[in-house]
Amino acid sequence: MRRPWHLTKIGSAGLLLEPSEGLDPSAGLDYVEDLVRVLLASDSRYLYYDVKDVAVIDPVYYQWLLQLERSCRLLGTVLVILHMRPETAFALGRDLDGPISFSCAQSLDRPPV
């Protein structure tokens, strides 16, 4: 099965995930097992999820990110959302009704404070 993302090793403890257009956030649970396997094999402490090409993070997409964050937490991996656009943050910030459980960073060289 072709995975709807591209993974790149970042340093010794990081993995960069760039979702492709084919990613279906409503099928998030189907992806989790596959990703967990990759994370275990790579022994990564950080999973960087790049959303620079994701224009809208709707509730369905947000749920997928939460599922991913919970899976990462089970493995002791930190999920960091990268490159969120202002307009995406604006729309998502208005939809949220609880704290954000994942970390966010502007780029790989600027970790969250």
Add this chain to the structure above:
Amino acid sequence: MENEGAIQALLIAQLQLKIGTLTETIEKRGRDIFGDRNLMSLDEITDASVEFLELIVAVLQSPEPLQARGPAFMALTRFISEIAQQILVRGGDMEQFLRYIMFMQRLFLESLEERADMSFSEARAVLLLLATLFNEMMLSVFHTYLDEREETIRAQQDELKQTSTPITSIWDGVLTLPIIGTLDSQRALVIMERLLTKIESERARAVVMDVTGVQTVDSQVAHHLIQMTRAVRLMGASAILTGIRPDIARALTSLDIELTDVTTRATLSDGLKEAFRLMNIEVREKPV
């Protein structure tokens, strides 16, 4: 109804007959009203008086003088609008300009007085034609006035938006946002949009939002503040809320939402210290 062509011809003939006196009277009145207050120069008044009469004649010569989309009619209303705009820009009074137009209308009617051969129906047709023409001119002035007012209000609102929420980069990567006045939904959205764009452009990593100057805080305002802090976090920066008064604290707690991810400090100064701490910046007094 009286033959329109004949009425127009009658008016044109009368205007041409009296053109010298009319121009002189209009010009003199214009100097009295606008010249003394430097709203128009004497040359401008002379040129405007001549052009006005030429445009009136052009309208009367057109096949349908009161056709609003006719080129002659549009040229006349555009001319009046331009003069009105010029007077407004120079600080003039629109009421006086409107009275000036009414004066010209009366002058036209008075110039027809000596036409004793005019029948009642002719006089009525002339009056109707002139009244319609001058009413349209006054409407043009009114529209110009409204447009100018709306433009002024829009400019003031834009300026107010900019100045009421100054987002300042106080240190590399640290932004401050003092919110002053009333924070309604519309303003909150404008601030949030500007703040997120600024975080991206400045690559800011900490934002200190000071609400000391927010006058009233209800649950809706508190909700906006929380939304803002979360949106800041989504951009990869930390939001620190400062200046929380008892009423704000009450509004925030009454919301019954999770606040564990919201960093707060009592004062702007404490907020800045927290921002520096987050970024591993140490500010120390220099030993003397």
